[in-house]
Amino acid sequence: MCGIAGVALKPGARITPETLAALARALAHRGPDGSGVHVSERAALVQTRLAIIDLATGDQPLFGADAVLIGNGEIYNNRELRDELSGVVFRSGSDCEPPLHLARAEADFMPRLRGMFALAIDDSRTGAVTLARDPFGIKPLYVAPIASGTAFASEPQALIAAGLVNREIDAAKLVELLQLQFVAGRATVFAGVERLAPGAMVTLRDGSIVARQNHDPIEAGTAPRDEGAALVALDRVLAESVEFHQRSDVPYGLFLSGGIDSAAILALMARLNTEKVQAFTAGFDSPSVADERDAAEVSARAVGARHERIEISEAMMWRHLPEIVGCMDDPVADYAIIPTWFLARQARGSVKVVLSGEGGDEMFAGYGRYRATARPWPFAKRMRRHGAFDGLDVLREGDSSWRNEIDRAHREAAGSALVRAQREDIAEWLPNDLLLKLDRCLMAHGVEGRTPFLDREVARFAFALPDRLRMRRGFGKFLLRKWLEQHLPQARPFARKQGFDVPVAAWIAGQGARLGGLVAASPIVEQLTKPDRVVDLFAQAADKRAGVVCWRLLFLALWYQRHGLGRPVDGDVFETLAER
Numbered sequence: 001m002c003g004i005a006g007v008a009l010k011p012g013a014r015i016t017p018e019t020l021a022a023l024a025r026a027l028a029h030r031g032p033d034g035s036g037v038h039v040s041e042r043a044a045l046v047q048t049r050l051a052i053i054d055l056a057t058g059d060q061p062l063f064g065a066d067a068v069l070i071g072n073g074e075i076y077n078n079r080e081l082r083d084e085l086s087g088v089v090f091r092s093g094s095d096c097e098p099p100l101h102l103a104r105a106e107a108d109f110m111p112r113l114r115g116m117f118a119l120a121i122d123d124s125r126t127g128a129v130t131l132a133r134d135p136f137g138i139k140p141l142y143v144a145p146i147a148s149g150t151a152f153a154s155e156p157q158a159l160i161a162a163g164l165v166n167r168e169i170d171a172a173k174l175v176e177l178l179q180l181q182f183v184a185g186r187a188t189v190f191a192g193v194e195r196l197a198p199g200a201m202v203t204l205r206d207g208s209i210v211a212r213q214n215h216d217p218i219e220a221g222t223a224p225r226d227e228g229a230a231l232v233a234l235d236r237v238l239a240e241s242v243e244f245h246q247r248s249d250v251p252y253g254l255f256l257s258g259g260i261d262s263a264a265i266l267a268l269m270a271r272l273n274t275e276k277v278q279a280f281t282a283g284f285d286s287p288s289v290a291d292e293r294d295a296a297e298v299s300a301r302a303v304g305a306r307h308e309r310i311e312i313s314e315a316m317m318w319r320h321l322p323e324i325v326g327c328m329d330d331p332v333a334d335y336a337i338i339p340t341w342f343l344a345r346q347a348r349g350s351v352k353v354v355l356s357g358e359g360g361d362e363m364f365a366g367y368g369r370y371r372a373t374a375r376p377w378p379f380a381k382r383m384r385r386h387g388a389f390d391g392l393d394v395l396r397e398g399d400s401s402w403r404n405e406i407d408r409a410h411r412e413a414a415g416s417a418l419v420r421a422q423r424e425d426i427a428e429w430l431p432n433d434l435l436l437k438l439d440r441c442l443m444a445h446g447v448e449g450r451t452p453f454l455d456r457e458v459a460r461f462a463f464a465l466p467d468r469l470r471m472r473r474g475f476g477k478f479l480l481r482k483w484l485e486q487h488l489p490q491a492r493p494f495a496r497k498q499g500f501d502v503p504v505a506a507w508i509a510g511q512g513a514r515l516g517g518l519v520a521a522s523p524i525v526e527q528l529t530k531p532d533r534v535v536d537l538f539a540q541a542a543d544k545r546a547g548v549v550c551w552r553l554l555f556l557a558l559w560y561q562r563h564g565l566g567r568p569v570d571g572d573v574f575e576t577l578a579e580r
Contacts, residue, residue: 002060002072003027003443004120004141005153006045007164008129010207013148015044019162024048026158030072030443036060038068043122043129045070052353052448053078053249058094066125067104071096072154073117073139074450076244081112095247103130110135110201110215114244114456118154118196129204135217136359136454137198137431140330140439144193149207155440156193157329157563165192169564174331175395175528176402178552179387182332182433185405189331198431217426221460223469227482230469233461234483241455242268245355252353252450253278255343256300256307258292260477261357261366263299263491264484265452269355270303277305280347280354282339285313286503295492302490310346312339314507322569322576325558327444332437333555335502340441348445358434359453362425363462364477365418365470374418374471382410388549394533418467430454505547508554512538515554518577522557524564529553 005023007015023046024035031048038045038061047060047070062069075081078095081102082088088101096119102109103121116138121130131152133141143152144165151164159165168191173183186194196202199215224230242265246252254269256262256279269277279300283293293309300307317338324341325331347354361367365374373382385406389395406428413423435451442449452458462470465479472478481493508515516538520531534553540546554573561576562569569576 002050003030003048003154003158004046004070004072004118005151005158005162006043006070006120007146007149007151008043008204008207009041009149011041013207015039015148019164020044020046022162023153023158026161027154029446030154032446034059036070038070038122040068040122040124042124042127043120045120045122047071050352050446050448051250053093053095053247058092058096060094060096062092062094062097062100064100064104067100067121067123069096069100069103069119069121071099071117071119072141073115073134074247074448075099075113075115075117076247077114078247108201108213110199110213116450116454120152127205130201131196131204132201133196133198135199135215135456136426136435138435138439138451138454140436141196142188142193142330143196143202143209145208150204150209152196155329156188156190159193160190160566165190167564167566168192169524169560171524171528172399172401174524174556175397175399177331177333178395178528178556179389179402180385180406181334181388181552182429182436183330184409184428184432195330195432198427217456217459218423218463219456219460221457221464223461223464225466225469227469227479230465230479231483231486234479235487237458237461238264238452238483239268239272241452241458242355243272244455245450245452246272248353250352251278251350252355253280253347253351254305255279255347255354255356256281256296256305257357258295259357260481260484260491260493261360261453263488263493264360264480265355265357266299266303266305267484267488267491270305277303278351279305279307280310280343281307282310282312282343284503285311286506288503288506289501299488299491302488308346310342312342314503314510316342317504317507318511318573321573322558322561322571324441325555326562326569327440328437328559329440329563330436331555331559331563332433332440333552334433334437335504335551337437337441338502338504340437341444344442344445344447348447351447353448353450354442355450355452356438357453358438358451359430360477360480362422362430363453363458364480365422365467366476367425368476370418370421370476371471371474373421374416374467388545388552392533392537392549394529394537394549396528396530416467418471419463422463504551505541505544508538508547508550509541512541512550514574515550515577518574519550519553519557522560522577524560525553525557528556
């Protein structure tokens, strides 16, 4: 896990050492263990390293006979690829070195890689620069055309900090953020800065993109149709993925919730490790939400795991929320950033890598909205996200263009109604909300996050299952629940559980009179909303819907202080909002 950045250069263009140093400083939190630079006539590359694999010789850039690579992420089948690349003399033990040699031998090397990654390769033999991002979009990569070529970085804020792009905000994308909770598609809130799409590999010559290839995260696969045989196959597929995701030269642990996804990973980690699993669970000091810590404790005790329970208080939230929001340069107004950030802060004291359950719902059909979609005609209901602000008379403009990318993802999805709904989430919700949140909150603390459910072999198996093994008796993730019932029954996989929640609405309601005016006075909130209605909503924040809307407005106001105005956020929520 690292930070990468650079510029694919136009002929004769140059990047100053000061600019490269600024990129490295802006990405230092992603890679606190070292940095490296490479400059050629085609490209200027920067990498900051978080050392996970090959601590001694894995520094980057990595150099081949006629190519140079920088990378962010992990190639989990590193060992297998080295065995397959007979005749290649490896110069390091880095998991990112095999892609360097594969790129020389194969025009499209991405299907050979099993892992999470964002890569940049400068190839003197072909005169091209290649950028690649893993098919699920676990690792981020952003691109922007500039005068000297095409700039790229793991985070947009690095491009801004280095002066390569201007701090220009697209207000329409911020409306999308308010309505949707995240920003969909390739365009970001920063004008001119785009995400490289999940699964994209682009070729640049003379500083411009000349070719694109796209890779579907869901490859054709097979799975048994009989329940008993499917359970055996699921055990094999999941165990292999967890084994791959545990490959590390540094200590690793698990984010353990009260749900079945992380419980399944816990059961497999306990089976595959001789040492006790280190697990972390967050809870809140508020009675307004369910506390998952006790349920997680039961599972942890059942396998003999070391379990750290973290309590997040209202005071902690008010003190650290500006800092938490500040790490979300590509904004995600998902209140789960709060526990994720605090869990990462706790975990960094004992581990450098954390496994988590992201992707389990998307792979095995866990969301309730999927059940509505999969009902037989005429009872089926299309999965359609509604705008949080619809009908509230808060936004100045009633534009519905924020739905365009979500609707596009729906149109392009293929398969049964259930599969189409899953694919829509995998295309947008997963990379642009859940995975982005995980990446930024963990990297803010120099911790690597790994997601065993988001593995190509797991996906091939899961999407080959018949719908009746994914959803049955009113339960999503049916087969995964049956597997967990066998291997960790203490997790109670068929018990009706409350969804994970964060008491932001209750906390905001307690400070509504004080917060309403501060948020309404934010320049971006004034620009996008009717301030009087904002104040009214904060007075009603105890109402569930009003609480959600107030949270997003609070997030936006804090985010704009840091990333719209470029101001430091070193005070609490009230001090930050009061700054003018």
